[in-house]
Structures are given as C-alpha cells and as structure tokens.
Amino acid sequence: MSKKLKEDIPQEAFDWYDEYAHGGMNRRTFMAKLSTLVAVGYSMTVLTSALLPNYALAEQVSFNDDEIKATYETFDSPNGYGKGVGYLVTPTQKTGVLPVVLVIHENRGLNPYVKDVARRLAKAGYLAFAPDALFSLGGYPGNDDEGRAMQKALDGSKIQQDFIAAAKFVKTHQRSNGKLGAVGFCFGGYMVNYLAAIEPELIVAGVPFYGTPAKKELRKNIKAPLLIxxxxxxxxxxxxxxxxxxxxxxxxxxxxxxxxxNAKHGFHNDSTSRYDKENAELAWDRTLAFFAENLT
Incomplete structure (x- = not known):
C-alpha cells in the first residue's frame, strides 16, 4: 500500500484534533483514532506532524528585531489568581502614547505563536500585551499538551478575572492612548467576546478568531465594534x-x-497544517485595518 501524503489527510482527522484539543477526548482515544488512518496508508509521523504544532514555523517577527522591544510585565489581579504576567511588546520607532491591543492565547497558555502575534502588532505600531493564564502554575510549560492540562485545571472564573485585570493594566499603561483593542484565538476568541460583554467600556474594538460568545445574558451589554x-x-x-x-x-x-x-479551526495559527496562508493573511490585513479605524 502506498503511503498517503499530508495534503491528503481527511477533514475528520482535523475534527478529531479539535475535539482532543478542547477536551472532548483524551490523548489515548485521539491516537487510537489516528491509528485507523495508519491502517489505510497514512504514516503516524505524517499525521502527527500535520496535526500537532511546530513552533519553529511560527516566527514571523524575531524577538531580536530592532524595531520592537519585548519585556515581561507583572500586574495585580485581586479577583483572579492574585498576580499575572504578560509579554509586553513596544515599537521602538515611535514615541509618545500608542494604541493598545490585548492579545489572548488559546486554551494552552502563552505559546510562541501567540507571542509572535504580539510582536507582529508591535511592528505595526501598537503597544501589544499578551498575558499568560498559566502564570499561577509557573507559566506555559513548553508544550501544548501539558499547557492544555494546566489551563483546564485552573478555575475558569479566576482566569477571566486575570484577563480583565490584564486589560485594565495595559489600558492604563503610561504609553497607552487609552484606546484598547483585543484579539484572541479559540479560547482567546471567547475571551474577546467576554471582555466586550462583561465591562462594556473596557475595550473599544474586538477581533475574536473562531471564538464562542459570552453567556447569552451578557451579550446585551456589548458596545464595542466586533470583527468576527x-x-x-x-x-x-x-x-x-x-x-x-x-x-x-x-x-x-x-x-x-x-x-x-475551506478554512479550519485554527487557520491563523502558522505552526500547524491547519494554517491557511491566504485566508490567514487576509484575516490579518482586515484585523489591522479594523484596529487602525477604531484605535488610532
């Protein structure tokens, strides 16, 4: 039997990964399902390399780029886990106050892809801040499986409070122009919807990528324009x-x-084969145009 290629992987495998990544099945079940594809000609190496992230692929802006400066900043979160930390990226070519964007990760902590998104925003002239929900447990552990388990173990209501605190921290930063936008992916997309609903004046523009909405009773509070x-x-x-x-x-x-x-869940994440370059670049261009309209 000839071996099948990454490009031929059926959509159901991506659906299995999505279910696994969001807690709908455990790793053992996920791998067992992938084994059924091995039986019809796929190699497990091809399958796992296609479905699991490779963060070496995700760096579009180097942390050594001289047009940005990146630091880790701590903030208070009295209603959450007490303290939080985030990755703050500032454009070095601009002086004075800046429009601000909160960058919110998926359900696995502040991984390299999301940090790179923050750097892309700084290159575009924004003060970008990407908090790590896993700070109370030591921070993103270096792999998504462990990060996903860690985030799942945390109290969701406290995580939400940490992101509210992070938003207020960066909105009042000395370099902030007072206009805060938010962009998030998957869980982060949900958090953008939540922040827009829980405190209507907190953000003035939100871009949820493939995120579910806040609870129905909160949605009537939303005032900020959304780019979904x-x-x-x-x-x-x-x-x-x-x-x-x-x-x-x-x-x-x-x-x-x-x-x-034809875009999958996670199509903007360039560390996996779910990445759709054409759609991701179009979505990002629209994101930057939306923030330029609403934050500057």
Whole structure:
C-alpha cells in the first residue's frame, strides 16, 4: 500500500484534533483514532506532524528585531489568581502614547505563536500585551499538551478575572492612548467576546478568531465594534454564530463577520497544517485595518 501524503489527510482527522484539543477526548482515544488512518496508508509521523504544532514555523517577527522591544510585565489581579504576567511588546520607532491591543492565547497558555502575534502588532505600531493564564502554575510549560492540562485545571472564573485585570493594566499603561483593542484565538476568541460583554467600556474594538460568545445574558451589554473571523469548516464554533448574530443585532452592536472558505479551526495559527496562508493573511490585513479605524 502506498503511503498517503499530508495534503491528503481527511477533514475528520482535523475534527478529531479539535475535539482532543478542547477536551472532548483524551490523548489515548485521539491516537487510537489516528491509528485507523495508519491502517489505510497514512504514516503516524505524517499525521502527527500535520496535526500537532511546530513552533519553529511560527516566527514571523524575531524577538531580536530592532524595531520592537519585548519585556515581561507583572500586574495585580485581586479577583483572579492574585498576580499575572504578560509579554509586553513596544515599537521602538515611535514615541509618545500608542494604541493598545490585548492579545489572548488559546486554551494552552502563552505559546510562541501567540507571542509572535504580539510582536507582529508591535511592528505595526501598537503597544501589544499578551498575558499568560498559566502564570499561577509557573507559566506555559513548553508544550501544548501539558499547557492544555494546566489551563483546564485552573478555575475558569479566576482566569477571566486575570484577563480583565490584564486589560485594565495595559489600558492604563503610561504609553497607552487609552484606546484598547483585543484579539484572541479559540479560547482567546471567547475571551474577546467576554471582555466586550462583561465591562462594556473596557475595550473599544474586538477581533475574536473562531471564538464562542459570552453567556447569552451578557451579550446585551456589548458596545464595542466586533470583527468576527470564522473558518468555514469549523462546525463546533460556527454552530454558535446564528444565535450570537441575532443577539448582536438586537443590541445594536456594530459588527462584521467574515467566513473564510475551506478554512479550519485554527487557520491563523502558522505552526500547524491547519494554517491557511491566504485566508490567514487576509484575516490579518482586515484585523489591522479594523484596529487602525477604531484605535488610532
């Protein structure tokens, strides 16, 4: 039997990974399902290299780039885990106050891909701050499996309070112009929706990438314009969109939704084969244009 290529991997394998990554199945079950594809001609190496992240691929802006400066900053979170830490990236070519963007990671802590997103924003002229929800447990552990387990073990309500505290910290930073936007991916997309709903004046623009909405009773509070980025093949998240759209319309929230053709959940993450370069670049261009319109 000839070995099948990465490009031929069926959509169901990506669905299994999505279910595994979001707690719907354990690793043993996930690997067992992948084994059924080995039986029909795929190698396990091809499957795991396609589905699991390789963060060496994700660096678009080097941390040594002389147009940015990156530091780790600590903030107080009295209603969360007491203290938080985040990756603060500042453009070195600009003086004075800056528009600010909070960058929110997936459900596995502050991994290299999300740090790179913060650097991309700083290169574009923003003060970018990416908190790590895993700080209370020692921070992102260096691999997504362990990071996912660590985040799952934390109290979700305290994590939410940590991100509220992070938003207030960077919004009032000495380099901030007072206008805060937020962009997040997966869990981070949910957090953008949550921040827009829980304190209506906290952010003035939100870009949730494939994130589910805040609880229904909170949605009426949203005032900030939203740019909602969805992948066409992401059935789990997309199933929440019709009701969310109705609630945004009822609340009079200005929003745009873009559904990216043939894009999977995680299509912006360039460390895995879910990455869709054309759609990711289009979504990012739209993100930068949206922030320029609302934050500057």
């Amino acid at each position: 980025q969805l992948g066409e093949l992401d059935e789990r998240v997309n199933s929440s969109w019709p009701e969310y759209e109705n609630d945004l319309k009822s609340a009079g929230v200005p929003y745009q939704m873009h559904m990216y053709k």
